[in-house]
């Protein structure tokens with residue numbers, strides 16, 4: 001199978017490349033614009049494999065996409081490229097509209113033209129897998145779970161742009177017959193996550209004895225999934241999911257933000273006692289809530305479990321401990337990011 005992975009130098013896309021580029025009978029072309037969130041060191045372990053290649057490209061560039069489709073002749077596209085950070089979407093939504101909406105539209109059009117030119121046999125095998133978020137469903141109250149039938153109600157510019165891209169993908173299936181699958185996943189965590197996101201930011205702040213900024217009263221709740229479980233789910237959906245369907249992916253690990261931060265504090269202090277300057281209560285700082293901050297996300301993963309037999313392998317407890325250990329052991333990865341790319345001025349948030 002020849003597979004284009006867009007956004008393969010980002011957090012989740014790189015986990016997909018690391019999972020698939022090592023496998024027999026799969027050729028991966030990682031297509032990424034290399035924005036601030038990208039890092040080719042995340043795919044270093046596969047970069048010299050014969051079945052992996054990288055191309056720096058913007059999904060908004062139609063002419064180059066056409067050339068890449070013609071050259072590579074993919075059997076499938078896994079579309080992960082996106083602007084992904086909610087706080088950045090509040091500060092400046094235009095990049096989110098450009099990449100998440102215009103970029104997805106451009107990629108769909110390139111895929112449609114390419115698909116129409118394939119033989120009937122190759123058309124029957126082609127797949128366009130769009131990777132999305134549970135944030136498109138908006139906010140839950142204290143009860144209930146997001147199912148594939150939950151109506152869309154996005155509340156941030158990020159989630160609105162992802163919701164719009166989901167609708168485009170759905171429409172390209174119903175209108176033009178493009179064989180698409182959409183998956184909507186809960187919050188991911190794990191190695192190589194850019195340190196503006198909640199879990200890596202808090203690990204590094206605990207380590208450096210800095211304040212731990214938490215929105216509101218910290219009781220907003222998220223459903224956490226290890227990135228390797230997500231990558232595994234994505235490949236299962238691509239190869240075994242039904243065309244035109246949606247699949248929700250989640251780990252059934254609902255945790256309030258303040259408890260996530262407390263667990264990180266506990267694990268980091270267990271491993272790096274000397275680095276910690278104070279106790280947890282003294283280090284946490286509750287800050288003005290994010291505008292439009294969703295209260296609770298929680299996925300009902302029964303469709304992917306019952307239909308495709310997928311289940312996560314990591315518990316949140318062991319996955320978080322593994323993630324903390326990874327950040328402690330891989331300073332060489334995040335130190336240059338803190339120094340050069342990102343001054344660490346942003347608050348810790350969830351996606």
Ligand code: NAD
Nearest residue numbers: 007009010011012033034035037038058059081082132188
């Ligand atoms: P990320 O920000 O770490 O990576 C995004 C990648 O896309 C980067 O490598 C970036 O360079 C690339 N990119 C951005 N604009 C591009 C463009 N115009 N052309 C080509 N490449 C471009 O994001 P992530 O956390 O890995 O998320 C990947 C996908 O999964 C996104 O679509 C996101 O909406 C979705 N998702 C993320 C989470 C999560 O918790 N991180 C959860 C559910 C779904």
